[in-house]
Amino acid sequence: MTKISLKLFAATLALASGPLFAQAIQVQDAWVRTTVQGQKGTGGFMKITAKEGARLVGVSTPVAGVAEVHEMKMEGDVMRMRAVPVLDLPAGATVELKPGGYHLMLQDLKTALPKDTTVPLTLTFEDAKGVRSTLALKVPVAVTAPGAAPGATPAAAHKH
Ligand SMILES: [Cu+2]
Numbered sequence: 001m002t003k004i005s006l007k008l009f010a011a012t013l014a015l016a017s018g019p020l021f022a023q024a025i026q027v028q029d030a031w032v033r034t035t036v037q038g039q040k041g042t043g044g045f046m047k048i049t050a051k052e053g054a055r056l057v058g059v060s061t062p063v064a065g066v067a068e069v070h071e072m073k074m075e076g077d078v079m080r081m082r083a084v085p086v087l088d089l090p091a092g093a094t095v096e097l098k099p100g101g102y103h104l105m106l107q108d109l110k111t112a113l114p115k116d117t118t119v120p121l122t123l124t125f126e127d128a129k130g131v132r133s134t135l136a137l138k139v140p141v142a143v144t145a146p147g148a149a150p151g152a153t154p155a156a157a158h159k160h
Helices: 002-015
Strands: 025-033 042-050 054-060 064-075 078-083 087-089 094-097 103-109 118-126 132-142
Touching: 025 118, 042 054, 042 087, 042 118, 054 064, 087 094
Parallel strands: 025 132
Antiparallel strands: 025 042, 042 094, 042 103, 054 087, 054 118, 064 078, 064 103, 118 132
C-alpha cells in the first residue's frame, strides 16, 4: 500500500503545471473514501505543505459534479459543515485535510468508488502574487486513511 502511494505521488509531480511554483507545494497521504453504488457524496483527505505559502482556490474531478473544500467544526454540541472557497496554506506549515476537520467534499458522484481504484483530482493553487498553478493527482480510493488502523466504518467517520 505504502509503495503504491509513493509511486502515485511521484507521478503527480510530473503532471504539475505552473512556473516552478507547483514544485514548492507537496501533497502527501492523499486518499478518497470508498463509496457504494448509489452513494452520492464522499470525502477526500491529504496533507498539503506549501513551502512559500499559497492558497488552495479550486478542486475538480471528473467523477463528481461538485468538488469543494469543506470545514467541519463543533458549534456547541453540533457538528457543522461549511464550504471553504479559499484555504490558506501558510508558508512551511502542513495543512491536514482529515475526517472531522477540513476535507474535500465530492458530491453528485457519477460513479461508485470501489477501493483500490484511483480518482483523478486537480487542485488549483494561487501564490502570493495571485499566480495560479494546478496540480493533477491520482488519488487512491481507500476505506480508511493509508496506514491507519482498520475498523472505522465510513458512515461513522464522515457524516453529512
Ligand atoms: Cu463535507
